[in-house]
Amino acid sequence: MYKLIDGKKLAAKMRADIKSKVDEYKAASGKEIGLAVVLVGEDPASQVYVRNKIKACEEVGIKSYAYYLDKEVAQSRVEELIRSLSVDDKINGILVQLPLPRHLDSKKILELIPYAKDVDGFSAENMGRLCMNEPCLVACTPNGVMKMFESENIDLNGKNAVVIGRSNIVGKPMAMLLTNANATVTLCHSRTRDLKQKCLEADVVVAAIGKAKFIKADMIKDGAVVIDVGMNRDENGKLCGDVDFENVKEKCSFITPVPGGVGPMTITMLMYNTYLSATRS
Numbered sequence: 001m002y003k004l005i006d007g008k009k010l011a012a013k014m015r016a017d018i019k020s021k022v023d024e025y026k027a028a029s030g031k032e033i034g035l036a037v038v039l040v041g042e043d044p045a046s047q048v049y050v051r052n053k054i055k056a057c058e059e060v061g062i063k064s065y066a067y068y069l070d071k072e073v074a075q076s077r078v079e080e081l082i083r084s085l086s087v088d089d090k091i092n093g094i095l096v097q098l099p100l101p102r103h104l105d106s107k108k109i110l111e112l113i114p115y116a117k118d119v120d121g122f123s124a125e126n127m128g129r130l131c132m133n134e135p136c137l138v139a140c141t142p143n144g145v146m147k148m149f150e151s152e153n154i155d156l157n158g159k160n161a162v163v164i165g166r167s168n169i170v171g172k173p174m175a176m177l178l179t180n181a182n183a184t185v186t187l188c189h190s191r192t193r194d195l196k197q198k199c200l201e202a203d204v205v206v207a208a209i210g211k212a213k214f215i216k217a218d219m220i221k222d223g224a225v226v227i228d229v230g231m232n233r234d235e236n237g238k239l240c241g242d243v244d245f246e247n248v249k250e251k252c253s254f255i256t257p258v259p260g261g262v263g264p265m266t267i268t269m270l271m272y273n274t275y276l277s278a279t280r281s
């Protein structure tokens, strides 16, 4: 019998907890906590993400500063904005909504964010610190997955974990976090040979591939913990994950649904990182 890890419920609980910590911080320091959100252009998906981030800020008592820039804005103007936010005491976290329009050099822009305000945890400094298991701001999605393990008291010590997907924002930091939690990690990708066999040996599977229902029941060992990071549309246009949930669930001890699993945790961890960033500055 599997147990569903309810990301929506956990995220709501964590947000309430973050709100009380933010309130305490504000009362003790007399200062606000500020998150700058930079959106270039009018990509509809990015607009929804930014709106949700601003809403989450309101929910936890973080002050948001939104910067909406024209889709044709010059590289120098974006760089100038990031430089000024970097030295602005009101701003504890800077988030540049990706993807940026193609004429902009995203790498150069992101490199201007000081690591202490890099609440997405994407910078080389934060990634390097994570790799060395030192205090840092951790990428929000994989950090949210770790909170899900914690919430269910899932012991990772000595477990075989397979992460599928090696992106810098999900797969790689996920593999590092699991390694730091004493799991034995195999990081798989599109060139991995015999993925099915590797998955069958895993106590924990984290799927971050971006392919609808790619992980099938015959790839999962009985009693495994399955975390589905994927956000895709199925053949009927319905939101679904990378895991063939209906067929896989009965084999699992724990599984996350899509929607309502990892997704709600991501923005929550962004709020958490912004709070951390304020307390560390």
Ligand code: NAP
Residues within 6 Å of the ligand: 141, 164, 165, 166, 167, 168, 169, 170, 171, 188, 189, 190, 191, 192, 195, 208, 209, 210, 211, 229, 230, 231, 232, 262, 263, 264, 266
């Ligand atoms: P990505 O950058 O496109 O990376 C996908 C990874 O999957 C790559 O490493 C790729 O391998 C690997 N892959 C592709 N096909 C494969 C195959 N047949 N077998 C094994 N590995 C394969 O994607 P991402 O940004 O990490 O996102 C992954 C998924 O998570 C997407 O559905 C995305 O929408 C979702 N996501 C959700 C959240 C959330 O908050 N819930 C946040 C971020 C992302 P190569 O490196 O070899 O190409």
